[in-house]
Amino acid sequence: MKPWLLLGALGCLAASLLPAGCRRAPANRVQGYVEGEFVYVASPLAGALDTLSVARGTQVKEGAPLFALETDPEKAAHDEAMRRLAQGRANLEDARKGKRPTELDAIEAQIRQAQAALELSESDLARQPRLIRTGATSRQELDRARSTRDQDRQRIVQLQADLETARLGSREAQIVAAEANVRALEAALAKAEWDLSQKHQNAPQAGLVFDTLYREGEWVAAGKPVVALLPPANIKVRAFIPEEKIGTIRLGETVRVWVDGNSVPFTGRVSFISPQAEYTPPVIYSRESRSKLVFMIEAVFEPKAAVQLHPGQPVSVEY
Secondary structure (H helix, E strand, O other): OOHHHHHHHHHHHHHHHOOHHHOOOOOOEEEEEEEEOOEEEEOOOOEEEEEEOOOOOOEEOOOOEEEEEOOHHHHHHHHHHHHHHHHHHHHHHHHHOOOOHHHHHHHHHHHHHHHHHHHHHHHHHHHHHHHHHHOOOOHHHHHHHHHHHHHHHHHHHHHHHHHHHHHHOOOHHHHHHHHHHHHHHHHHHHHHHHHHHOOEEEOOOOEEEEEEOOOOOOEEOOOOEEEEEEOHHHEEEEEEEEHHHHHHOOOOOEEEEEEOOOOOOEEEEEEEEOOOOEEOOHHHOOOOOOOOEEEEEEEEOOHHHHOOOOOOOEEEEEO
């Protein structure tokens, strides 16, 4: 056999024996990886972790309890705010009312006493002119009787004014001040209720409990995450498209994602196209593409498909 025919036969045999993994990938297929954007759930207040209601790797529904911190200080502040508000409302109600009925009765009794005294002083004054004519009294006694009568009259006027004031209640400025105090106490109670509610945190979205960062009994600083959630909507695939092909990709376009061990691809849609070019990331570079510019794209999936993808998982993206 001629040498060139032998070389050709050997070449065909070698090509037929190459494993499928060594065959060149389709031109419209690139490598990528799964990325997760976590939701870190924290309390704005500090405290010891009293209850951890979830375990790592479990799925939770929206609104499900995640954890609770100790609440003793917040409960005490809440109870104090409630008592202060009750006191403020009682003071306002008292300011709007007049005197108590017994106090009004006392003023009315004083008026009756003053009226009786006035009747006596008027009778005494009426007798004084006759006594002067008979010489039984002096002009000074007449003047004293007249002064007593005038004082009794003014006393009645004073007590009647006190009675009207008692029925009116506090002055308008005092009532306004009491109302403002009640509003301030209501705001303080609302703040205390909010503080108390923040010691219990629920899941803001349904998703996977990717990690728990504290154990029960440990001290948690204010704002420190206790649970890391991974909602299905936050699971995406990132891939890098060569610069010469990025013009063929559009937002909303359908892509197929292949995962090792799964013969059926996941269907997603392009949700982001980077406006900036970059060099191929080292994690997926190859000798022939490491110097080429690429554009990153992101694809998102329906929740049922997203939960089957895992952050860091390598994938193949066909566009």
